[in-house]
Amino acid sequence: xxxxxxxxxxxxxxxxxxxxxxxxxxxxxxxESDTFKDNQYYQSLMGLNSVDKYAGFLKGLSPAxxxxxxxxxxxxxxxxxxxALKSVYEQFANDPNPEVAAAAKDALxxxxxxEELETLRKxxxxxxxx
Numbered sequence: 380x381x382x383x384x385x386x387x388x389x390x391x392x393x394x395x396x397x398x399x400x401x402x403x404x405x406x407x408x409x410x411e412s413d414t415f416k417d418n419q420y421y422q423s424l425m426g427l428n429s430v431d432k433y434a435g436f437l438k439g440l441s442p443a444x445x446x447x448x449x450x451x452x453x454x455x456x457x458x459x460x461x462x463a464l465k466s467v468y469e470q471f472a473n474d475p476n477p478e479v480a481a482a483a484k485d486a487l488x489x490x491x492x493x494e495e496l497e498t499l500r501k502x503x504x505x506x507x508x509x
Contacts, residue, residue: 416440
């Protein structure tokens with residue numbers, strides 16, 4: 380069994396090394412790129428204090444990007460996440476930029492009420508039981 384693990388480790392190492400051959404150097408992703416911003420967006424929604432991290436992420440963006448990521452959070456996020464981000468949407472509902480304020484108000488209109496949220500949580504628990 381030890382030999383099999385050894386050969387698997389070597390094969391993985393060779394594959395990793397071979398995949399990088401001939402492609403040149405990989406540099407850092409530019410901070411202004413959509414890829415970088417998307418990574419920051421997804422990281423802000425993970426783990427503890429995600430509400431604060433997401434709010435901080437939005438504050439560091441241009442108004443157009445704020446609109447994009449507010450809309451993205453509502454479109455892609457499950458209802459429980461949208462409900463958790465309600466306080467962030469409230470922060471931006473009075474933004475000086477009218478597009479940002481409109482996106483935040485639209486997001487607030489899509490936050491599920493307490494009854495809907497409880498129903499969704501019960502459904503999720505039932506799925507986990509089965």
